[in-house]
Every structure is written in structure tokens, then in C-alpha cells.
Amino acid sequence: MLKNKVKKAVVSFAIMILKPFIVPIIIIVILLAIVCSVTDILYIAFNHEEESNIKEELAYYDTEYKRDEAKSFFDSVWDFVEKIFGGGDMAKDADWPVEGQYTITSYFGKRDAPTAGASTMHSGIDIAATEGSKLVCIMDGEVTSVGWGGAGGYTITIESTDGVYKFSYCHCSPEFIVSVGQTVKKGEIIGKVGPKNVYGVTNNPYKDSNGNPTNGATTGCHCHFTVRKNGELIDPLEILKEREVLVA
Numbered sequence: 001m002l003k004n005k006v007k008k009a010v011v012s013f014a015i016m017i018l019k020p021f022i023v024p025i026i027i028i029v030i031l032l033a034i035v036c037s038v039t040d041i042l043y044i045a046f047n048h049e050e051e052s053n054i055k056e057e058l059a060y061y062d063t064e065y066k067r068d069e070a071k072s073f074f075d076s077v078w079d080f081v082e083k084i085f086g087g088g089d090m091a092k093d094a095d096w097p098v099e100g101q102y103t104i105t106s107y108f109g110k111r112d113a114p115t116a117g118a119s120t121m122h123s124g125i126d127i128a129a130t131e132g133s134k135l136v137c138i139m140d141g142e143v144t145s146v147g148w149g150g151a152g153g154y155t156i157t158i159e160s161t162d163g164v165y166k167f168s169y170c171h172c173s174p175e176f177i178v179s180v181g182q183t184v185k186k187g188e189i190i191g192k193v194g195p196k197n198v199y200g201v202t203n204n205p206y207k208d209s210n211g212n213p214t215n216g217a218t219t220g221c222h223c224h225f226t227v228r229k230n231g232e233l234i235d236p237l238e239i240l241k242e243r244e245v246l247v248a
């Protein structure tokens with residue numbers, strides 16, 4: 001009997017304590033349920049959207065890839081045709097021969113010789129450049145000569161892979177980094193602009209006003225750049241991108 005009374009008292013005490021919380025707890029549970037289902041719905045909706053986005057993206061890349069592949073296949077066929085019939089022009093996207101130096105101090109063609117021994121028919125263009133400026137291979141090819149080139153001073157000559165072009169860098173540094181027979185790629189650094197004065201060249205007829213031997217017929221450091229197309233000298237600017245040229 002007493003046991004029952006105690007039990008009843010405990011229960012009623014518990015109810016009394018919990019009563020104020022029952023309604024808020026029920027409300028919280030209902031709210032939680034609503035929030036959970038809503039976020040679930042959102043999550044699913046979002047997930048689905050993401051999934052469809054990924055599918056779309058994959059499909060997009062797939063078509064892009066196929067297009068690229070088709071293009072490169074077409075390109076390779078075209079390259080092959082060009083090679084067979086000689087219609088390709090390797091010079092169409094030739095690089096500029098001196099890295100970061102775009103000032104031309106003398107153009108191709110007729111001119112007044114700036115120094116004794118320099119031609120009045122200028123065989124190339126003169127690009128102003130300080131000693132050590134990097135010389136850039138303008139198109140894929142093979143080094144055909146490296147060494148002293150008389151009026152050109154120390155000279156590097158490269159023949160294009162298709163055999164159509166031969167291009168020379170004159171007044172170079174004698175510390176050559178390429179050698180004859182070496183295959184070179186467009187954009188590759190193949191040498192450096194040389195000093196104005198060079199010593200130790202036997203029978204070097206070129207001298208500056210102080211009587212010091214010079215790096216060919218030159219009045220100062222620069223790159224004299226020549227291009228031959230099928231053996232004939234052409235204006236290098238016919239094949240070099242004109243947009244890179246700044247006139248001195």
C-alpha cells in the first residue's frame with residue numbers, strides 16, 4: 001500500500017516537473033521532423049541537380065574531346081599532304097630571333113654602310129641587343145654551321161627541317177651552346193649576342209676606331225639576322241611577325 005503511494009507520488013512529481021516541458025518538446029520534435037524532411041528534399045533535389053550537371057559536363061567534355069581529336073587527325077593528314085607536296089610553310093608562325101629585343105636599327109636592302117666592310121646591300125636586319133641577349137631558334141631545324149663568319153663575326157646558321165629556309169645569327173658570342181648537326185626546336189635558346197670586340201681571331205680585318213678587333217663588321221653589340229629561302233636572301237620581316245617589331 002505504502003509502496004503504491006510512493007510510486008504514485010513519484011509519478012505525479014515527475015509529471016509535475018515535466019508538464020511544462022511536454023508541449024515544447026512535442027513542438028520541437030515536430031519541428032525537427034519537418035526540418036529534416038525539408039532538408040532531405042532539398043538534399044535530394046540538390047543532389048539530382050548536381051548529378052545532371054556532372055552528366056552534362058561529361059557530355060560536353062566528350063564532344064570537345066572528340067572535336068579536338070577530329071581536328072588533330074585532320075591536322076595530321078594536312079601536315080602529311082603538305083610534306084608530300086611541299087605546300088607547307090614552316091615560317092608561318094616563326095619565332096622572333098632575339099629574346100625580348102624588338103628594336104630594328106637597320107632594315108634589309110639598300111643602305112649606306114655604317115662601318116667599313118659592312119655591305120651597302122644589307123643582307124638582313126639588325127636587332128639592337130646587349131651582349132648576352134638570348135638568341136632564339138625561329139623554327140625547327142638543324143645547325144649547319146657555327147664559327148667565324150668574316151663580316152658576320154661569330155655566326156650560327158640553322159636550316160629548317162623542310163630544307164626551305166636557312167637563317168643566320170651574326171655577331172654572336174663565341175661561347176657556342178649548339179654544334180653542327182644538332183637538331184634544334186623553335187623557341188629554343190641557341191646562343192647569345194656576342195661582344196663588340198673579339199680577340200684571337202687570325203687575320204680579322206675588322207677593327208673599331210680604337211684599332212681593336214671587332215666581332216665582324218660591326219659598330220656595337222647587336223644581332224644581324226639573315227634569312228635565305230631556297231637559297232635566296234629574303235627580308236627576314238617577310239616571315240617574322242611584324243607585330244613584334246618596334247622601329248628604332
Ligand SMILES: [Zn+2]
Binds near residue numbers: 106122126223224225
Ligand atoms: Zn646587319
